[in-house]
Amino acid sequence: MSRPLSPYEQFIASAGWPVVTGVGVRSLLDLKLEHTGSSDLAGAFVQLDGMQGLSGLSVFEMSPDSTTGMVRHLYEEWYLVLSGSGVVEFEASGGHGILRGQTATFRWKENSVFAIPLNMRHRLRNTGDREARIASITNAPLFMDLLGSSDAIFEAELSFPDREREIYSLPRQGRRGTVDLGDLGKHATFQGAVLEDAVTLELPDAAGIRGEGFGYVGLDMGGGIYGSHVGEVEERVMSNAHWHMGGAMLICVAGSGYSLAWPNEAGRRPYESGNGAEVRRQDYVRSGVVAVGVGWYHQHLNPGQQPMRQVAFRYNGIGGRTEALFVLSHPTTTIHRQDLDPAIAADYERALADSNEG
Numbered sequence: 447m448s449r450p451l452s453p454y455e456q457f458i459a460s461a462g463w464p465v466v467t468g469v470g471v472r473s474l475l476d477l478k479l480e481h482t483g484s485s486d487l488a489g490a491f492v493q494l495d496g497m498q499g500l501s502g503l504s505v506f507e508m509s510p511d512s513t514t515g516m517v518r519h520l521y522e523e524w525y526l527v528l529s530g531s532g533v534v535e536f537e538a539s540g541g542h543g544i545l546r547g548q549t550a551t552f553r554w555k556e557n558s559v560f561a562i563p564l565n566m567r568h569r570l571r572n573t574g575d576r577e578a579r580i581a582s583i584t585n586a587p588l589f590m591d592l593l594g595s596s597d598a599i600f601e602a603e604l605s606f607p608d609r610e611r612e613i614y615s616l617p618r619q620g621r622r623g624t625v626d627l628g629d630l631g632k633h634a635t636f637q638g639a640v641l642e643d644a645v646t647l648e649l650p651d652a653a654g655i656r657g658e659g660f661g662y663v664g665l666d667m668g669g670g671i672y673g674s675h676v677g678e679v680e681e682r683v684m685s686n687a688h689w690h691m692g693g694a695m696l697i698c699v700a701g702s703g704y705s706l707a708w709p710n711e712a713g714r715r716p717y718e719s720g721n722g723a724e725v726r727r728q729d730y731v732r733s734g735v736v737a738v739g740v741g742w743y744h745q746h747l748n749p750g751q752q753p754m755r756q757v758a759f760r761y762n763g764i765g766g767r768t769e770a771l772f773v774l775s776h777p778t779t780t781i782h783r784q785d786l787d788p789a790i791a792a793d794y795e796r797a798l799a800d801s802n803e804g
Contacts, residue, residue, distance in 0.1 A: 454502065454587035457596040463489045463504070469707070470494060470728035470736035474505050474581055474697070475528055486512065496707070496737030499591060500693025501672070501759070502584045503735065508532070508572040516569045520602045521589040522670040523562040523582060524759055525570075526644075526697055528733050530578025531555040534640065537567040541607025544614050552618070552640040557699055559676075559757055560640040561668025563609035565602060581697060581735075583759040585672045588693075609669035613639045625664055627655075635664045644676050644757050645700045652677075656746075657783055659683035673762055677746075678755040679703065682801075684747035684794055687781040692740030694760035697733065701754035704729040704797075705736045706790065707744035714743070714781050717789035725790075743781065745790075749797035 451459065458465060462482030471477060471492060479488040489506035497503070508514070508530070516537065525534075533551050540546030553573075554560060562568050572578040590596050620638025627633055631654045641647065649661030656662075659680035665673065672693075679685055681701075689710060696705070705728050712721035728736040738744045748754035783791075 452499065452587070453590040453594060453596050454499070457586075457590060458491045458493075461485070461491070463491055465491045465493055467493050468495065469726045470705070470730060471734060472728075472730050473733045474735060475579060475733040477505055479505065479507050487514070492735065494695065494735070494737035496692060496739040496742065497587070497695070498692045498739050499587045500585065500761070501588070501695060501737070502586045503695060504582045506580055506582065508570065508578045508580070510572055510575055510577070513571040514569050516567050518565050518567045518600070519586070520565050520593075520599045520604065521584050521586040522564055522668060522672045523584045523586075524668070524672070524674055525554075525558075525560050525562075526581040526583065526699075526757055527554050527556055527558045528579040528581055529556050530572060530576060530580075531574040532570060532572040532578055534560060535569050535571070536610070536613050536639070538610055538614065539566065539605030539607060541605070542611050544607065544611065548614070550613050550639065553642075554640055555642065557643045557645045558640055559644050559665060559667075559674065561665075561670070561674070563613065563668050564606045564670055565604055566606070566610050566613075583695065585693070585761075606669075612637065612667075612669065623666070625666070633662055633664060635666045637666045639667070641665060641667070645755060647676055649676060649678050656685040656688070660685055671761055672759065674757060674759050676755065676757050678753050679746055679748040681748060681750055681752050681754075682798060684783060685745050686783055687743045687745035687786060689741050689743045689779055691761045692738070692742075694758060695735055695737040696746070696756040696758045697735045698730045698754065698756050700732060701748065701752050702729075702731040702734075702750055703746060703748040703754040705738075705744055705746050707736075707738050707742045709739075710741045710743060712743075714785070715787035717787045722789065745781075747794055747797070749794060749801045751801060
């Protein structure tokens with residue numbers, strides 16, 4: 447007997463877009479999108495194994511001069527622009543000296559990232575001369591399951607002016623800062639309504655998080671518990687393996703590579719433990735995505751000739767709103783490169799050789 451559909455599953459079934467499943471997707475730009483009778487947008491939902499009801503992903507396409515209309519919803523949402531250009535318009539609910547209905551408009555383009563404060567009215571418009579393809583990353587599954595309904599998500603009149611305030615108060619170009627991650631050290635952050643380009647963003651060294659050859663900037667946007675960062679693995683480098691809270695996903699915005707993931711129960715050296723069949727691999731190019739479940743060891747490997755840059759979306763907004771993510775300094779949560787399963791290292795050496803030949 448099959449289990450009943452969750453509220454989020456019912457929601458995506460009613461939308462009519464195709465649903466893609468698996469560990470990841472090699473390229474969201476190559477993903478086939480479809481129109482439905484209820485929407486002017488062509489789109490698809492991506493239900494990856496590692497999301498586990500904690501996060502959701504959809505990809506949609508806007509034709510030139512089209513708009514999404516003004517909407518609000520009681521879940522957090524991030525956008526990553528895969529192609530095209532346009533504007534996002536925010537509308538304030540009022541509070542902190544910001545008038546109800548006051549709007550603020552920001553431009554976005556390919557590789558832009560921005561967050562929607564909880565239940566804030568907003569709309570997107572494609573102002574370019576070609577299709578715009580956009581990834582929407584949310585924690586809608588969690589909110590819908592908590593409320594037991596998808597309808598309530600879109601009907602709630604609640605407002606959160608504290609979260610909206612930064613849209614109007616920060617410089618339009620954003621602001622750089624730092625955050626103290628305890629044992630992991632102090633690392634760079636970006637605050638703003640829209641990060642214009644995640645690929646050209648300067649990433650300071652953050653070896654304490656993923657090992658040598660890793661750069662990082664945390665994105666302090668939207669004021670929620672579902673946060674984001676931009677990370678980069680240098681050419682011919684693999685990150686340390688690590689595990690953390692589930693529902694995280696990474697989308698590649700430059701370069702290419704692959705990620706490995708295996709359940710904690712398979713051991714720190716899964717092949718040596720006889721659990722090699724539990725290891726999952728996802729290869730990707732620009733716009734490829736991978737998601738990792740609760741407590742799954744995973745690492746990101748770049749055998750290529752150029753840096754591999756990813757935008758990660760995961761629980762734990764900057765500022766310590768939850769302890770769910772940054773436990774990486776604990777010895778049981780990280781496997782340093784020198785301690786990896788020899789079979790993983792051997793596979794990576796073969797990938798390096800293949801890259802040289804290519």
